[in-house]
Amino acid sequence: MSYTALVVEDEPNIVLSLQFIMRQLGFAVRVASDGEQALRAIEDYVPDIVLLDIMLPKQDGFSVCEQIRRNPACQNLKIIMxxxxxRDADREKAIALGADEFMTKPFSTRNLGEAVKRLVGMEGQVG
Structure with a gap:
């Protein structure tokens, strides 16, 4: 089975890092650099997982997360913020708005990969 990911991040170096990690896991990767672009991308095609930065131009990640969770077409979509x-308050807000996982930058490549695999049901698969 082929998995898809949407990376929502405005910092080019982090985008490259996230794209690399996700491709190593076998994901097809799309990128959005702001909140509005992310929501349009999800309307076009619902991915399996979204890696969503909180600090984004036009619309922050909290707002994007909340709107994704209101969309019935996205009920199986996993979100890692x-x-x-x-701060604990940011983590709590992210989870309250529907994020499946919250990771602090800089994040461990291995930890991110493990979280992604767990959330989309890839555990035990070689990747």
């Missing part, structure tokens, strides 16, 4: 802020 990424943030440079590690």
């Amino acid at each position: 990424l943030s440079a802020k590690s």
